Amino acid sequence: MASPLSSSTVVSHRIFFLNPSPLNRKFLFVKPKSPFNRTNSGDFRMQCSKNGTKELIHSCNSSIDSKLNPFEAGSKNLEKLVATILIFVQVWSPLPLLGLDSAYISPAEAVLYSPDTKVPRTGELALRRAIPANPSMKIIQASLEDISYLLRIPQRKPYGTMESNVKKALKVAIDDKDKILASIPADLKDKGSELYATLIDGKGGLQALKTSIKKQDPDKVSLGLAASLDTVADLELLQASGLSFLLPQQYLNYPRLAGRGTVEITIEKGDGSTFSAAAGGDQRKSATIQIVIDGYSAPLTAGNFAKLVTSGAYDGAKLNTVNQAVITEDGSGKVESVSVPLEVMPSGQFEPLYRTPLSVQDGELPVLPLSVYGAVAMAHSETSDEYSSPYQFFFYLYDKRNSxxxxxxxxxxxxSVFGYTTAGKDILGQIKTGDIIKSxxxxxxxxxxxxxxxxNNNINSST
Structure with a gap:
């Protein structure tokens, strides 16, 4: 059985990039600005950074120029003592010192060390951002999503900034009304006009959200914001009637999903036990979860998965829990299936990459990140990491403590991440090895x- 995460191999090869020791953070020693405007001191500290910490400490304890008078010698000693202390603090502290030139921090280090890396942390947010919609709608969406970050600020929240964001969204929505509605297919115009009116003046619309912000009620703001973003997503989905890019010619023989789909999976306990009761509910022998699969960013992977689902490939499949994941058993031979090429859509790009993983340490991030609890992805093929398994998929149980x-x-x-669990996420943590997908x-x-x-024979020959 192909392991989805190959944890022992993967971690051993990537731990250097993601968790380097403080001594390997070279950017900590780049162009430090000396507090004592002396040329010799600056050159000396740069030379120290090249020679390593041990040589640096030894050099800093070297004898002082004998020509200096006692006062100058004492000043020199003080300077070098301060420099040595600063180096020690810099080596053993994770925080950069003041005066460092941040422009010299590489994109890889900026991504991996910044706690503000803006990767979507929920499946709903990732799916909303993945919709290839009208640019005006994306401006509205971004303005509203910024409010989500502002709401996390404790104590005094910046309601003035929140109100400015809503006003910006309203202005774009009103000024670009014709553009927004023109992006909706003719047969969906009526529904689009209704959603547009809801976005402006509806109960969960932008005007109502602005009123909630003025009242400075964070709970009402949160509810109103969620309602507005749901309406934005519904409008964007109407605009995105299909794929926004052309598939490579060699992949046209694969099944594909030109948009979104929803899959409902019912899981039973394999040992006769039950799932924990939901709030106020009863113990359950089976539980149902829903996943939204995204063909906008992973059309081949989502399409192949949807085909397998409709053919009953996963009915009766056993589940295993491994390495922060719940993975299906190897179902080779149960149904005809093919290995789809690894498919990842990079952020800021218009089409997916095929057979090429992203280099996160170089600043590349996917539109559909794995770093979300309940992300759904295909395991790797047993023969090549450039292809996904023809059958095995897994739920990723993201844990920030292990990231x-x-x-x-x-x-x-x-x-190849192709969707997210949107209902029943609490069930994922209760699944044990031996549990079964009933349907x-x-x-x-x-x-x-x-x-x-x-x-499928033609597909196999084309690969």
Missing amino acids: GLGGLSFDEGQF AKLIEGQDRLILPAQN
């Missing part, structure tokens, strides 16, 4: 699933 300093999974950008059904998105006429 890099930027809050990123050690395996970020290495797997898996594609309950939404059948009309977006494209199954080419060519059979």
